[in-house]
Amino acid sequence: MIAVVIGTRPEIIKTAPLVKEAQRRGEAVVIIHTGQHYDEKLDALFFEELKLPKPAINLHVGSHPPAQQIAAMVLGLSEAFQQLQPTVVVVQGDTNTVLAGALTAHKMGIKLAHLEAGLRSDDWGMPEEANRVVADALSDILFCPTDVQTERLAQEGIRKGVHVVGNPIVDAVQMFRQEAANNPSIENNYGQYVLLTMHRPSNVDEKERLEAMMATFDALGSKLNQKIIFPVHPRTSAKLKETGLDCRYADSPNLSLISPIGYLPMLNLMDKASIILTDSGGIQEEANILQVPCVTLRANTERPETLDAGGNSLYNGTDPEVLYQIVKQMMAKPRDWACPFGDGRTSERCLDILKANGLL
Numbered sequence: 001m002i003a004v005v006i007g008t009r010p011e012i013i014k015t016a017p018l019v020k021e022a023q024r025r026g027e028a029v030v031i032i033h034t035g036q037h038y039d040e041k042l043d044a045l046f047f048e049e050l051k052l053p054k055p056a057i058n059l060h061v062g063s064h065p066p067a068q069q070i071a072a073m074v075l076g077l078s079e080a081f082q083q084l085q086p087t088v089v090v091v092q093g094d095t096n097t098v099l100a101g102a103l104t105a106h107k108m109g110i111k112l113a114h115l116e117a118g119l120r121s122d123d124w125g126m127p128e129e130a131n132r133v134v135a136d137a138l139s140d141i142l143f144c145p146t147d148v149q150t151e152r153l154a155q156e157g158i159r160k161g162v163h164v165v166g167n168p169i170v171d172a173v174q175m176f177r178q179e180a181a182n183n184p185s186i187e188n189n190y191g192q193y194v195l196l197t198m199h200r201p202s203n204v205d206e207k208e209r210l211e212a213m214m215a216t217f218d219a220l221g222s223k224l225n226q227k228i229i230f231p232v233h234p235r236t237s238a239k240l241k242e243t244g245l246d247c248r249y250a251d252s253p254n255l256s257l258i259s260p261i262g263y264l265p266m267l268n269l270m271d272k273a274s275i276i277l278t279d280s281g282g283i284q285e286e287a288n289i290l291q292v293p294c295v296t297l298r299a300n301t302e303r304p305e306t307l308d309a310g311g312n313s314l315y316n317g318t319d320p321e322v323l324y325q326i327v328k329q330m331m332a333k334p335r336d337w338a339c340p341f342g343d344g345r346t347s348e349r350c351l352d353i354l355k356a357n358g359l360l
Helices: 008-025 040-049 066-084 094-106 127-138 147-155 168-182 207-224 234-243 264-271 281-290 304-309 321-334 346-356
Strands: 003-005 029-033 090-094 111-115 141-144 162-164 193-197 229-233 254-260 275-277 294-297 312-314
Touching: 003 008, 003 094, 008 029, 008 040, 008 090, 008 111, 008 147, 008 264, 008 281, 008 346, 029 066, 040 264, 066 094, 090 094, 094 111, 094 127, 111 127, 111 234, 141 147, 141 346, 147 162, 147 168, 168 193, 168 264, 168 281, 168 346, 193 207, 193 264, 207 229, 207 234, 207 254, 207 321, 229 264, 264 281, 275 281, 275 321, 281 294, 281 304, 281 312, 294 321, 312 321
Parallel strands: 003 029, 003 090, 090 111, 111 141, 141 162, 193 229, 193 275, 229 254, 275 294, 294 312
Antiparallel strands: none
């Protein structure tokens, strides 16, 4: 049995093709949800949209300081693994859920497979960096998106069990893009627009930084004469309310702050955007796949392939004029860059490898 451990909505999206391919092949597969993202209505919407089976077990861990959250996950996952007796545990990405899943599987002697292994930002101020490094060190099977990650793992002395399979987000985008296009979305109310997502602590936790970022986006929308659509992450929403910025920009003609939305409308918003501004790793990938220009609101990225391909640029400042010039440059590029993340058959390769290793 494959136990797929997820805890956040990006993990739901990226593991969905693997779960569906396992079902198609008649393999036993279950989903264990840690509840790291704790909006149950929105999580339920994602499962419904992607036509996934409900989690066999949901730990409902919710929001806590990281050490407490991970400890609760490890305790709950140990009980879940004891109950389900999986032959392999699959984790994806770099969240606290991934770290907890990796630690628990390793301590219980269960084989561990890591989707999106080998990604590195070399920024240890990001909590995700420690999560992915530890998960890779503990994994038996490491599924890398590109050769870049295999080279990095080799530098760290990890060579056994490493496979280049592509990125499952390509599978997901190809699987759901047309359905998303047919799904009524809010973008029709805006004409041309910019899509913004932002949730990382480095951008939203400090009041001065958040204020400067919001002012920059407001000015950028005015300069571009395009509305900036901003589905607000729960973490960011809480910070905006704390600072009163939610009220300040509630009626802005340049910014539209909206509640988080399901995957299909979000995919449609990304597909139709003039440009995407984000600090999310996964959205950098999706923008590249969709051939929508992207500006990453960070000083670094663990997806350097998107920079090399030409569809992504980094900006970590708060100067509206500088950001405007970068945005204009990116928007002027022909949308003809190649996708470095594979052909949409990542899930097939992963299952073939698990079977070849006697784990199915």
